[in-house]
Amino acid sequence: MPLAAIAGMGYVVVNSAPTPELAPQIARYTGIVLAVVAIIGALWVRLVMKKGLFEPGTPVIRTARSP
Numbered sequence: 001m002p003l004a005a006i007a008g009m010g011y012v013v014v015n016s017a018p019t020p021e022l023a024p025q026i027a028r029y030t031g032i033v034l035a036v037v038a039i040i041g042a043l044w045v046r047l048v049m050k051k052g053l054f055e056p057g058t059p060v061i062r063t064a065r066s067p
Contacts, residue, residue: 013030017023045051 013027014023017026042053045053051057
């Protein structure tokens with residue numbers, strides 16, 4: 001399902017230009033915003049969370065408490 005949402009967002013970005021001349025500019029600005037968000041996310045994981053970008057995390061297992 002997430003891949004369908006990503007594809008839908010891409011479709012909206014590509015087809016959101018009111019004129020064909022604005023389509024490349026809209027795509028460029030969208031790419032710039034996504035790149036900035038990705039860089040901020042990577043820096044957050046590396047510097048604040050102090051984890052590797054592609055190392056697996058430890059799953060949190062929660063157990064039910066007995067009353």
